Amino acid sequence: MNQTRTFLIFALLAVAYLLWMDWEKDYGPKPAPAPVASASTAAVPSADNGGSVPGATSTTGAPATVPANGGSATAEAKAQLITISTDVLRLTVDTRGGSVVRSELLHYPSAPVTKKDPSPPPVRLLDEQSEHFFVAQSGLATAQGNGASVAPTHLSVFQSAQTAYQLAEGQNELKVDLTWQDAAGLKVTKTYALKRGSYDVSMDQKIENGSTVAWQGNAYEQLQRAGQPNNRSWLQNYTDPAAHSFFGAGWYSPQDKFETLPFTDFQKKPLTRSITGGWAAMLQHYFVVAWIPPAQEANGYSTSVVNPDTAQPYYLIRTVGPSLSVAPGQSLTSASRLYLGPKLQGTLDQIAPGLELSTNYGWLTVIAQPLHWLLSKLHAISGNWGVAIILLVLLLKAALWKLTAAQFRSGARMRKLQPRVTALKERYGDDKMKMQQAMMELYKKEKVNPMAGCLPILVTFPVFLGLYRVLMESVELRQAPFFGWIHDLSAPDPFFVLPAIYVLVMLATQWLTPTTGMDPTQAKMMKVMPILFAVLFAFFPSGLVLYWVVNGATSLAQQWFITRQVDRADHKVKTA
Secondary structure: OHHHHHHHHHHHHHHHHHHHHHHHHHHOOOOOOOOOOOOOOOOOOOOOOOEEEEEEEOOOOOEEEEOOOOOOOOOOOOOOEEEEEOOOEEEEEEOEOOEEEEEEEEEEEOOOOOOOOOOOOEEEOOEOOOOOOEEEEEEEEEEOOOOOOOOOOOOOEOEEOOOEEEOOOOOOEEEEEEEEEOOOOEEEEEEEEEEOOOOEEEEEEEEEEOOOOOEEEEEEEEEEEEOOOOOOOHHHHHHOHHHHOOOEEEEEEOOOEEEEEEHHHOOOOOOEEEEEOOEEEEEOOOEEEEEEOOOOOEEEEEEEEEOOOOOOOEEEEEEEOOOEEEOOOOEEEEEEEEEEEEOOOOOHHHHOOOHHHHHOOHHHHHHHHHHHHHHHHHHHHHOOHHHHHHHHHHHHHHHOHHHHHHHHHHHHHHHHOHHHHHHHHHHHOOOHHHHHHHHHHHHHHOOOOOOOOHHHHHHHHHHHHHHHHHHHHOHHHOOOOOOOOOOOOOOOOOOOHHHHHHHHHHHHHHHHOOOOOOOHHHHHHHHHHHHHHHHHHHOOOHHHHHHHHHHHHHHHHHHHHHHHHHHHHHHHHHHO
8 A cells, every 4th residue: 555655646746747847838937138248248159240258368368359250361261061970970060160060970860760761860969950050169269459369260261171071991080170271371270080989079279370470369169059949738748758858058067066057047047167177068868969178277168148039049058268379480289079979878987077977867866877887787688678677676676675575564464453443443533632542552562563664665766766867868778679569668658558557557456455444535546546657657768667567566476475474474373
């Protein structure tokens, strides 16, 4: 009975949470309009308008600025798109700014592979299309004032020797150079370096000063994207696992660790901070894009909203490097890295400290990460993520056997006392105090602890929440097949077989749990619960429903076994 009540609490909390999330999206408070930026704090432009970079200064202390024409002496040159392909990535780079405007993850199909569609297109993470606009930009910002230096921003037009680059067979690294040069002799070469099997892209900006005056400025990198479309219905949001995952900006610092900022808070809680050894990212379900500056450099981190008063605002997170100075005839290289790929646990921290936290388990990280590690080990043994989930349930059941056994044993003994409890209710009527005293004396006499079922619930509830986050967030389970009709453990059961099986498990549990002495209203609620869970689980990821089916079936078997033990022990006492 305690388990059934716990399931009811889970269901009501889940439904209430989803309703609250949807209400907040539709009717929650809207952010106030952004204040007009002053000339000294205006953002780096997203279009052909100028502005300075917050936190970026020249050696003289003046704010670094981007000229209105993008800083290019070849502003009228025509930009073009170039393609860079490896075994796992296909990038599209716009020579205007050398920005990465499209990234396709070749090992991650956008839809499950089926007979009707054996070759679905790959996931497109970065995208220049307006509805899904998401680009990675970089450039150089220069100091304000008369005679200021000139440098290419993310609006300047670069030159490329080719329009397509391909990692050749047997080649482990591919480098692509984009060049920009002005009439005064300043030359900037932006180099992208991609390695085989890696989603980590190196990006260098080499500044060669062939002019007669020193060049001063700052290197910057930024991610800019559109928000989620707000024309989706409640049902669409409820049935889409991505709608329940964090969508927004995130960053890491060694002092404060991983922090996030949803797009709805960009104007209310803007980021302005200096961080050494961190990274800045845009997060979404299963995937992350992050700029990773050199670990030893102090960078200025900031967020802003571009065109906040329009129907399609863009959200921007930026890092600005320390002041750079290049004397005439000298050169200097500013380095950074761009990660654009899946949130693969166990590998991201090797790319940058704390990057593994981008999976964003939230406050459940301390529980979810060990569960993910254990699930990965079980998958390495079984070769199937569904089998790994089953093995995980069995291991958790074995570890919690004594706790749950105490719960079921207490429940079995309390059920035997139900006729006597009913008699006490009839004797004392509405005198609740005397009724409670009599029940406590009865429990003490029969050595029954009514609170014995609470401890297993306190232990299993955080485990359930942690595993829920693992199954919802782990990219390894994305489109992972099980057996038969289940081709994607991260998607709902297409034929609702697993939810139906779980309803049968619940009915069997209720049949094994007599409602003698239960409040009539509560008894009716218990009868409605299978229908409630059928609706609730119909749209849950099938991997999570598989967990609950196996968990419920093993709990049912354990309850039946312990109930039989208690009955046999009582029978022996009576016949002795």
